[in-house]
Amino acid sequence: MIEIESVSKSYGGVRVLDDVSLTIPTGGITSLIGANGAGKSTLLSVAARLLPADSGRVRVDGMDVATTPGPVLARRLAVLRQENAMSVRLTVRELVAFGRFPHSGGRLTPEDHRLVDEAMAWFELGPLADRHLDQLSGGQRQRAYVAMVMCQGTDHVLLDEPLNNLDMRHAVQMMRMLRGMADELGRTVVLVVHDVNVASCYSDRIVAMREGQLVAEGPTSELMTPELLRKVFDVEVEVHELAGRRIGVPWS
């Protein structure tokens, strides 16, 4: 469970997060949606202690992220940012193995090796295991980063725009894998997503933000409505039921 209590954050006089309070329950996929600059990524970064909040606090399983020792939190919560310009030349296997660093501090046990292999198999990275990251396509690299975060074995996984760089096939594949992480491995997955229809089809809960404030949160079925989407994005969106899924169509 992630509890966010009246968190505020400003950049040079601009309030990016304005007194946000939110509880993300354990299990399932929660998607953060909102227009550009709504504060989704900032909220995710604050929750993952990548950014300090100006005020308020975030607790993960009751532990305050600002004061809990780094290695302790790294075994409970993993995060991947949107931009990962990494100049380090590591092989895919080496990168994924660093996900075990919080557990074994670099000295991998046989169990760690098993988990590394498992994470690579999960994201179909086996054939790429010994390739360097700079020899991969953007989409392959993105899968390798997510595999590393999965390999960290944390109950909470926070991902900022995990579909970046992925084509349609790999985007679908990635969402299925994240769905599997939530359903089969019981992880709590929190995503920032641009596409409301991805949020609608794959997540259990939606958190909608606008101008640094929380607009609404709740089960996906309750939030995928024309009224809410207009409030969040300032665009008229028709919502249609298609094969049991709610699809928003903004191009009217």
Added chain:
Amino acid sequence: MRRRRGVQRWHVVAALVGLVAAGSASLFIGVGDLTPADLLDPGEAQARVLWTSRVPRLLAILLAGSAMAVAGLVMMHLTRNRFVSPQTAGTTEWVGLGIVVATLSFGGTSVLGKMAIGVAFALVGTALFVWLLQRMVLTDVVVVPLVGILLGGVVTAATTFLAYRFDLLQSMDVWMNGDFSGVLAGRYELLWLVLAATVLAYLWADRFSVAGMGESFAINLGVAYTRVVMVGLAIASVVTAIVVVSVGSIPFLGLVVPNLVTLAMGDNLRRVLPVTALTGAAFVLVCDVLARTIRYPYEVPVGMIGGVVGGVLFVWLLLRARKRAFA
């Protein structure tokens, strides 16, 4: 199918054999007569040459070469820029200023004084470089080392001015240019400190790798990013200061060796660091043997040979980087 790695075990074995061969050669090159046969039954003179000059010289070369290469590797990683090393971040130049200041304060004989002030200046200089980097918006990787070289130039100007005013110009030249001919038993032992620093760097190798991935990756993996960067840069600065004060500066060592090794082996420091240390030691050893044989029985400073060999390698690296960028 497993793809072949750039470096295999036999490469390391070959490098070790080469290192041992060059090391033995180093023991028997010099004006004083000493042949391998003498080792079985050394006369008093031969024993003295061996233990007061040749062995200390070999040890100094191995210690300085490995430590400087590792210092460059760590620095390059933590600044996330392949062209940053103690020699392109201004660290070496700060040590030079420190040596002149120490000489003016304590006189020319106090090695400990030079070392203390050299270390202090290296730490301040490197910190200043990093502070500058954090405050600049840089778009090009080559701009970063240019800032360091610029900073080093300004510091050297100050050093030269001081040295000129107090008539130390000639001594300054001798201090700064890498040269192992002055290494004798009793005058190089402080170099053992850099071995401790190198071992420390190895123990923290994984942390440095993680920090090299960037701040958010490091925080995610529970690594105290700022502290690791500070410790790493401090290790590099202290090593640089001790080496420059003891034997002078060997150009390109901290820049070319780590680049060559990581080019072949990737950036996982736990694997790369020992090979970098060996390669650094071998680089200096070969340069020193060359420096002693090229004008036998005279010596040229090893810094000069290192500058030529390293310079050629560096140009090759730059051209290669260009080709990769446009490929």
